[in-house]
Amino acid sequence: MAIGESGTQASFTQGALRSTSEAPPTHYILNIQQFSSLTKHNVERYESNEFEAGGYKWKLVIHPNGNKSKKAGEFVSVYLAMANTTSLAPGWEVYAAFKIFLLDQNNDIYLKLEDERTNGRRFHRLRTEWGFDQFMSLKEFGDSNNGYLLEDNCVFGAEVFVRKERSKGKTESLSLVKDAVSYKHTWRISNYSKVNADCENSNVFNVGDHKWKVQLYPNGKGGIGGYISLKLALAEPEKLPSGTKILAEFTLRMLDQLDTRHYYGKASYWFSASNPEWGWQRFITHGTFFQTNRGLMFKDVCCIEAEVAIHGEVTVFG
Secondary structure: OOEOOOOOEOEEEOOEEEEEEOOOOOOEEEEEEOOHHHHHOOOOOEEOOOEEEOOEEEEEEEEOOOOHHHOOOOEEEEEEEEOOHHHOOOOEEEEEEEEEEEEEOOOOEEEEEEEOOOOOEEEEOOEOEEEEEEEEEHHHHHOHHHOOOEOOEEEEEEEEEEEEEEEOOOEEEEEEOOOOOOEEEEEEEOOHHHOOOOOEEOOOEEEOOEEEEEEEEOOOOOOOOOEEEEEEEEOOHHHOOOOOEEEEEEEEEEOOOOOOOOEEEEEEEEEEOOOOEEEEEEEEEHHHHOOOOOOOOEOOEEEEEEEEEEEEEEEEEO
16 A cells, blocks of 8 residues: 555545645645534535635635535535636646645644546646545544544645646537527617618627627618518627637517517527628518508507527637
8 A cells, every 4th residue: 555645554545545644735724614504504515715826726615515416415525626717728728636635633634635646637628626526424524533523613725736737729619508598679660661771770689698689671681672681690799709609599570560460580590700690681572561451560660579599609719
């Protein structure tokens, strides 16, 4: 068996090297008083303040009753997480070895758990957290004879050693929405007969963290004549990061103000900075639109409804 830094024998537990040390952790100490209050107030996950090690910012993450998503309900779960990753270069990767400490207050020595992979774990945009699902059983942790939890107080700590860092090539991330929620926006155009612009734009509305608008071409886009063109468009396509694409399912309706014979088109489209709009060049003929027995145009008012749901987004890093 390996020998720990303190000179005591070390053992392996669940892929982790377990040993003891008289020296306190180099980089961070977290003292939690009234530990049971975390459970009392249903705090399933506690994140410490940030600390710096190896040129990066980190934090300790503690699940006082175990990480439920890892089915570790009879344990204390403890992790090291990278913090403030938005400031890092695209495609970043950091390999870091780390040790998690817990003070035995009876003997004034620290229990240490460290990953058996001495070359470190790979932290990156899709995996910013590593640690121990079963850091310690709740039974062992709560036994006062062990000294880890005395008078409802405990002391955790961390050491982090960066082994390697790099930025890699481009990475594409596709995020799909399982149960997309539709958003409706109604645009009321008064005094339609006085509209003389080639293109009229609705007010901007928000769906899925992006801004949108409806575009209406009273005489058709590109001068096709005899038709109204209707499109859904990104309101600020120039602000999209390079490579970003948004999958939107949408319906554009001209509302019948006298009856329920609405006129509509439905489509799905990947919107992007280079393709910021989609719709119908020949959405409706002037003849149909101006029919007096329909309410698509009533008292010189036209009402258009946009129903939009975001089903996915592609982001490119690097």
